């Protein structure tokens with residue numbers, strides 16, 4: 001009985017420490033991923049999710065800290081407690097939901113194929129993509145989709161960051177890139193010289209904030225705040241600032 005009491009006391013002490021450091025919410029972003037998260041010319045973090053995160057934190061009256069984290073280590077970093085939430089255009093998928101807890105979706109977009117304007121690729125199938133060089137960001141839903149469907153015929157180049165991917169497209173080292181639509185629109189279509197090819201593809205069930213599985217309370221607080229921001233017009237205002245459709 002003593003032992004049980006001792007264990008309870010220890011557990012309580014541990015959880016109160018946990019509540020303490022829960023006062024500060026650290027949120028991770030992989031930048032750049034324009035227009036979701038990127039830097040202004042003076043190096044300040046900005047973008048749809050950065051503004052949305054700021055609004056959520058204000059709503060929660062929480063002290064938030066933004067952490068920049070490369071995409072390929074972004075889930076391990078969450079598990080390792082380097083931060084408490086990921087707000088990085090992460091698509092809600094069954095596989096990821098096995099290891100993280102997702103908020104309700106706060107954005108939804110298909111993925112799309114982008115090619116140089118003079119590209120002769122006019123459809124997306126195994127025949128058309130044979131020996132073509134396709135760029136994706138490593139570890140994304142786009143990477144998984146292209147690997148599964150065209151891995152046997154195409155040459156897939158995987159990039160750590162979306163800007164390296166775009167640079168290689170501009171350097172004409174890629175025939176196609178496969179990206180969340182708004183990112184391709186922002187980084188390629190807006191520059192001229194690029195077009196979309198084939199059909200859009202829906203991957204995942206929208207984008208959500210990812211938390212550690214056990215942080216159910218934090219996820220609930222985010223869900224409530226997001227709902228409030230949707231109802232009071234803040235969400236739409238932030239949307240309008242970053243998306244033109």
Ligand code: ARG
Nearest residue numbers: 030033088089090091140141
């Ligand atoms: N939506 C895609 C996924 O979940 C790509 C997200 C990449 N995000 C980023 N900030 N780099 O895999």
